[in-house]
Amino acid sequence: MAxxxxxxxxxxxxNAAMAGIAVAAALNLLEPHQTGVGGDMFALFxxxxxxxxxxxxxxxxxxxxxxxxxxxxxxxxxxxxxLTSPHTITVPGAVGGWCDIYERWGNKxxxxxxxxxxVAELADQGVPISEVSAQLWKNHxxxxxxxESSGADLLVKDDSVESGYRAPFSxxxxxxxxxxxxxxxxxxxxxxxxxxxWVADSILEILQxxxxxxxxxxxxxxxxxxxxxxxxxxxxxIKLWELPPNGSGLVAIIAVxxxxxxxxQGKISLEGLKLNSAEYxxxxxxxxKFAFREADEYVSDPDHHDxxxxxxxxxxxxxxxxxxxxxxxxxxxxxxNVINPIHKSDTVYFAITDRWGNACSFIISIFxxxxxxxxxxxxxxxxxxxxxxxxxxxxxxxxxxxxxxPYHTIIPAMVTKGDDLWACxxxxxxxxQPQGHVQVLLNMINFGLDPQQxxxxxxxxxxxxxxxDFGKGTHGPCSKHETVVNLEESIDPEVVEALKNLGHTVNVxxxxxxxxxxxxxxxxxxxxxxxxxxxxxxxxxxxxxPVLL
Numbered sequence: 001m002a003x004x005x006x007x008x009x010x011x012x013x014x015n016a017a018m019a020g021i022a023v024a025a026a027l028n029l030l031e032p033h034q035t036g037v038g039g040d041m042f043a044l045f046x047x048x049x050x051x052x053x054x055x056x057x058x059x060x061x062x063x064x065x066x067x068x069x070x071x072x073x074x075x076x077x078x079x080x081x082x083l084t085s086p087h088t089i090t091v092p093g094a095v096g097g098w099c100d101i102y103e104r105w106g107n108k109x110x111x112x113x114x115x116x117x118x119v120a121e122l123a124d125q126g127v128p129i130s131e132v133s134a135q136l137w138k139n140h141x142x143x144x145x146x147x148e149s150s151g152a153d154l155l156v157k158d159d160s161v162e163s164g165y166r167a168p169f170s171x172x173x174x175x176x177x178x179x180x181x182x183x184x185x186x187x188x189x190x191x192x193x194x195x196x197x198w199v200a201d202s203i204l205e206i207l208q209x210x211x212x213x214x215x216x217x218x219x220x221x222x223x224x225x226x227x228x229x230x231x232x233x234x235x236x237x238i239k240l241w242e243l244p245p246n247g248s249g250l251v252a253i254i255a256v257x258x259x260x261x262x263x264x265q266g267k268i269s270l271e272g273l274k275l276n277s278a279e280y281x282x283x284x285x286x287x288x289k290f291a292f293r294e295a296d297e298y299v300s301d302p303d304h305h306d307x308x309x310x311x312x313x314x315x316x317x318x319x320x321x322x323x324x325x326x327x328x329x330x331x332x333x334x335x336x337n338v339i340n341p342i343h344k345s346d347t348v349y350f351a352i353t354d355r356w357g358n359a360c361s362f363i364i365s366i367f368x369x370x371x372x373x374x375x376x377x378x379x380x381x382x383x384x385x386x387x388x389x390x391x392x393x394x395x396x397x398x399x400x401x402x403x404x405x406p407y408h409t410i411i412p413a414m415v416t417k418g419d420d421l422w423a424c425x426x427x428x429x430x431x432x433q434p435q436g437h438v439q440v441l442l443n444m445i446n447f448g449l450d451p452q453q454x455x456x457x458x459x460x461x462x463x464x465x466x467x468x469d470f471g472k473g474t475h476g477p478c479s480k481h482e483t484v485v486n487l488e489e490s491i492d493p494e495v496v497e498a499l500k501n502l503g504h505t506v507n508v509x510x511x512x513x514x515x516x517x518x519x520x521x522x523x524x525x526x527x528x529x530x531x532x533x534x535x536x537x538x539x540x541x542x543x544x545x546p547v548l549l
Contacts, residue, residue, distance in 0.1 A: 001026065001030060001122075001127060002023045002026035002027045002030055002350070003023065003350075003542070003543060003545040004545065005022045005023060005025075005026040005118055005119060005122075006019040006020070006022050006023040006026075006350070006352060006545075007019070007545055007547045008022070008118060009022045009110065009115060010352075010354055010355070010547045011547060012109065012110055012114075013107075013109035013110070014106070014107065014109050014110050014115070014354075015105070015106065015107040015109070015354045015356060015358050016045070016352040016353055016354040016358045016359055016360040017043075017045055017101050017102070017105035017106045017107075017358070017360050018102065018106045018107065018109070018110060018115055019352045019354070019360070020043065020101065020350070020352050020360040020362040021098045021101060021102060021106075021112075021115050021116075022115045022116070022118070022119065023350050023352070023362070024041065024094070024098065024348075024350075024362065024364050025037075025098075025115075025116050025119040025183055026119045026122070027348045027350075027364070028119075028179060028381060029119060029122060029123050029127060029176055029179060030127060030129070030130070030133060031133050031136075031348060032137075032154055032176075032179075032370070032380075032381060032382060033133070033136050033137050033140050033141070033369050033370045033382075034136070034347055034348050034365065034366065034369070035347065035348040035364045035365055035366060036094070036179075036364075036366055036371075036381040036382060037092060037094050037095050037179075037182060037183075037186070037194065037381050038092045038094070038366055038371060038381045038382050038383040038384055039092055039093075039094050039364060039365050039366035039367065039371065039382075039384040039386070040058055040059040040060055040090075040092065040093040040094055040097075040364070040365060040384060040386060040408065040410065041056075041058040041059075041093065041094045041097040041098070041362070041363060041364035041365075041410075042055070042056065042057055042058060042059065042097075042243055042247055042362075042363050042408070042410055042411065042412055043055070043056045043058070043097065043101060043360060043361060043362045043363070043412055044056075044229060044241060044243065044360070044361040044412045044413070044414040044424075045101075045105045045358065045359070045360050045361075046358060046359040046360075046414055046416070046421050046424065047105075047358060048356050048357030048358050048421070049356075051419035051420070053229050053231075053241045053414050053416065054104075054105070054226065054228075054229070055226065055227045055228065055229040055243045055244075056097055056100060056101060056104075056224055056225070056226055056227070057224060057225040057226075057227050057243060057246070057247065057405075058093040058094060058096060058097020058098075058100070058101075058224045059090075059093045059246060059247075059386070059405050059406075059408050060090045060091030060092055060093035060222060060384075060386070060405070061090060061091050061218070061222070061301075061403050061404055061405050062090050062091075062387055062390070062400060062401070062402060062403060062404050062405075062406070063087075063090075063091075063212065063213040063214040063215065063218050063402065063403075064213075064215065064217065064218055064402045064403045065213040065215070065402055066087055066213045066400065066402050067400070067401065067402055068392050068394055068399065068400050068401075070213070071087065071392065071400070072392075076392070078392070079391055079392055079393055080388065080390070080391060080392060081387050081388060081390060081392065081400070083368075083385075083388065084146070086207060086210035086211050086212040086372070086374070087211075087212065087213070087387060088372055088385035088386070088387035088388050089207065089212055089214065089371075089372045089374060089383050089384065089385060089387060090384060090386045090387050090405075090406065091214065091218055091219060091222050092194075092222075092383065092384060093222060093224060094364055095186055095191060095193075095194040095195070096191050096194075096195070096222050096223065096224045097224050098112075098186075099112070099186075099190050099191045100224045100226070101360075102115075104226065105358075105360070111187070112186065112187050112190060113184075113187030113188060114187075115187070116183040116184070116186060116187040117183075117184070117187060119180075119183055120179075120180040120181075120183040120184050120187070121180070123175065123176040123177065123179045123180035123183070123380070124175065124177055124180045125175070126173040126174055126175040127173065127174060128171050128172065128173050128174075129168045129169070129170060129171065129172055129173075129174050130170065130541040131170040131541065132515060132540055132541045133541060134167065134168060134169055134170040134171075134172070135170075135512065135515075136369065136515075136516075137167035137168060138166075138167040139369065140368075140369030140370045141154075141155055141165075141166070141167040141370070142163075143369065143370050143373035144165075144370055144373050144375065144382075145163055145165065146373060147210065147372070147373045147374045147375075148206075148209065148210065149206045149210075149373070149374045149375045149376065149377075150178075150206075150375040150376065150377045150378070150379075151370075151373055151374075151375045151382075152165050153176070153178055153375055153380055154176070154370070154375060154380065154382070155167060155168075156168050156172070156174070176380040177380070178378050178379045178380030178381075179379065179380030179381055180380075181378065181379075181380075182194070182199055182379050182380065182381065185197065185198070185199055195219045195220050195222055196219075196220060198378075199376070199379060200216065200219050200220075202376035202377050202378055202379055203219065203376045203379075203383065204216060204219070205376065205377065206374055206375075206376050206377065207374070207383075210374065218403075227243060227244055228244070229241045229242060229243055229244070229249075229414070230242055230243070230244050230249065230250060230253055230309060230313060231253070232253045232256050232257055232260075232313070234256055234260075234415075234441065234445055235445055235446075236417075237417055237418050238415060238416070238417045238422055238445060239415065239416050239417075240252065240253065240256060240413065240414075240415055240437075240441060241413065241414040241415065241416065242411060242413055242437075243411060243412070244302070244307070244309065245298060245299045245300055245301075245302055245307045245309075245407075246299060246300060246301050246302065246405045246406065246407060246408050247299070247408045247410070247411050248295055248299050248407065248408060248409055248411055248431075248433070248434055249411040249413070249434065249437075250291075250294075250295055250298065250299065250309065250312070250313065251288070251291045251292055251295045251434035251435075252291070252411070252413070252434040252437040252438050252441075253291075253313055254287075254290070254291035254294055254295065254312070254313070254317075254318070254321070255284070255287040255288045255290070255291040255434065255438045256287075256438060256441070257313070257315070257317070257318035257321075258286075258287040258290055258291065258318050258321050258322050258325075259283060259284070259287050259438075259442075260318065261315070261318040261319045261321070261322035262283060262287070262322045262325055264319070264322075265319065265322055265323075267322065267325060267327060268283055268327070270446060271446075273446070275443065275447040275449075275457065276457065276458060276491060276492070276495065277495060278494075278495045278498035278499055278502070279327075281460060281485075281491075281495065281499060282327070282330075282499065282502055282504075283325075284438060284439065284442070284460070285460060285462065285483075285485055285499075285504065286324075286325050286330065286331055287321075287325075287438075288434070288435055288438065288462060289331065289462065289483060290321040290324065290325075290331075291321075291434070292431075292462070294312060294317075294321070296398075297397065298312060298397070299397075299398065299407045299408075300397035300398045300407065301404045301405040301406075303404075303405070304397075304401060304404050305397045307397075328502070329502055329503045330483075330502055330503040330504055347363060347364070347365035347367075347409075347410050347428040347429060347430070347433075348363070348364055348365070348428060349362070349363045349410075349412065349426040349427065349428035349520070349521065349522055350362055350363075350426075350522055350542070351424040351425055351426065351522045351523065351524045351534075352424070352524075353421075353424060353524050353526070353532060357421065357530075359414065359421050359424035359524065360424070361412035361413060361414050361424045361425065361426055362412060363410045363411065363412045363426055363428060364410070365384070365409075365410045365428070366382050366383070366384040366385075366386075367384050367385050367386045367388065367389075367409075368385050368388065370382050371383055371384040371385050372384060372385035386406055386408070387400070387406060388406075389406040389407045389408065389409070390404075390406045390407070409430050409431055409433055410428070410433065411426070411433050411434065411437070412426045413425050413426050413437050413441075415441065420526070421526050422525065422526060423441075423444070423451075423523060423524065423525040423526070424523075424524045425437075425440060425441075425451075425521065425522065425523040425524070425525075426521060426522060427439075427440055427519040427520070427521035427537075428519055428520055428521070429516075429517075429518065429519025429520060430519075431462075431463075432461045432517065432518060432519040433519065435459075435460070435461055435462060435519075436459065436518075436519045436521055439457075439459050439460070440454045440455060440521055440523065443457050444523075444525065450525075450533055450535065451523035451524070451525050451533050451534055451535030451544075452523075452534075452535030452536075452544075453535070454523060454535065455521050455522075455523060455535045455536065455537045455538070456535075456538055458487070458488035458489075458490040458491050459488055459518045459519070460485055460486060460487050460488075460491075461486045461517050461518050461519075462483055462484070462485060462486070463483070463484045463486055464482075464483065464484065465482025465483060465484050465505060482505050483504075483505065484505050484506075484507050485499060485504045485505065485506050485507070486506075486507045486508075486509050486517055486518075487499075487506060487507070487508050487509065488508075488509060488510075488514055488518055489508050489509065489510040489514070491508070496508060514539065515539050515540070518539060519537075519539070520537040520539045520540035520542065521535075521537045522534075522535070522536055522537065522542055522544075523535045524544075532546075534546075
């Protein structure tokens with residue numbers, strides 16, 4: 001249904017960027033446990049006229065008055081902000097991002113009101129909830145009744161259950177008039193319809209009730225940032241494009257760089273590796289471990305710390321990291337801070353191309369399931385809890401400070417060949433995202449899979465073993481001595497045993513747990529004749545939709 005909303009914008013003459021706004025709004029209605037105007041967004045845009053890739057950082061900041069000292073004085077002792085704390089709530093950046101995308105990348109064939117009104121109408125009339133969405137809604141819905149907010153607005157009244165409320169069933173029609181009102185306010189007034197006026201009043205009312213330090217000035221002063229993407233040549237003039245910090249796209253860039261360095265040093269033959277063999281998985285796993293370790297030192301708000309990436313994203317650095325690799329065993333973790341994806345797949349990603357050859361790679365999230373579970377009165381959306389990604393260890397780059405953006409997991413990707421678009425893609429799912437970017441990309445480039453095959457192929461996901469949180473980098477906890485390699489159950493059992501023999505701690509995952517852990521991706525690839533090929537991840541409810549013009 002979200003794809004149909006985006007297709008309507010394309011059919012009416014809007015371009016990929018404008019269709020992206022429509023899809024994002026629709027997913028707020030269809031999957032409020034994962035996304036919405038209460039969260040953050042990032043996007044990459046390929047401009048077919050200029051043949052350039054541009055980036056937008058639409059993430060919000062912590063309240064200006066919030067400091068580590070304040071939290072310590074109020075009883076917070078650990079290395080992270082507690083999960084249920086109102087201080088995890090950062091300024092929502094999504095709406096500001098939508099408005100900036102519209103102004104800079106949109107072709108203005110439709111007004112913002114015309115883009116959002118079809119979603120507002122659906123919110124008033126009600127939409128049927130899909131199977132996967134209904135299950136995830138059920139998994140996290142209990143949180144909505146724990147924050148003294150209007151969380152019940154995102155549930156169904158049912159006197160037969162103990163709490164009196166439940167998640168909608170698969171196929172059940174769900175209405176959200178509050179969200180409809182918010183979307184119409186944004187359509188009429190742009191960013192001021194969210195960061196000022198009655199929507200802002202409602203946000204501040206519940207946040208102050210919960211003890212947050214967020215102020216009207218924090219909301220009104222929010223800005224997005226247009227940024228220059230970072231890139232690496234993967235093979236034969238094919239480049240992977242990611243967004244720079246505070247996003248974690250550099251994890252994917254570094255991992256690809258290390259894999260290329262291993263090939264260059266003769267430690268592996270990249271062309272000789274077989275898809276999902278023990279040899280290939282060992283290479284990819286170790287490269288991503290090295291990449292996460294480096295990213296933990298660098299991913300932070302560049303407005304608060306110098307985040308110079310020239311040395312980090314260099315062949316010299318990749319060669320240095322590749323020297324740690326051993327074909328016969330794992331590299332000891334010691335202080336390799338491999339992220340634990342405990343906040344799994346509570347994000348949505350989508351890719352859009354248009355008749356002019358533009359492409360928009362778009363991702364939007366409220367972080368945890370239903371975010372902070374805080375629903376402002378009359379709005380029908382949840383506020384995010386992205387502040388969980390800060391640490392409270394003073395002296396580290398990602399340490400909490402007032403008015404600061406945290407380490408961010410949500411990352412869109414783009415691939416070009418020469419100056420032409422090659423692929424618009426992404427894999428949502430917490431810290432799985434750079435891991436998914438690398439695996440899906442190599443599936444296409446190295447192993448010759450088409451977009452659907454590349455997404456269907458079984459994946460791995462690294463998570464942290466047991467241990468004490470170092471308090472470095474982002475929320476984890478981070479591993480010390482053990483990294484768990486989670487594998488989808490369709491990986492060959494002989495490969496599983498071979499990885500164990502190399503020293504990997506392996507966990508085979510199946511069923512609903514796999515839905516959440518291994519992410520869900522979308523790919524649109526353009527061939528040398530200009531024909532689009534698309535795929536949608538079987539782990540989710542999405543689909544590839546062609547638009548007939």
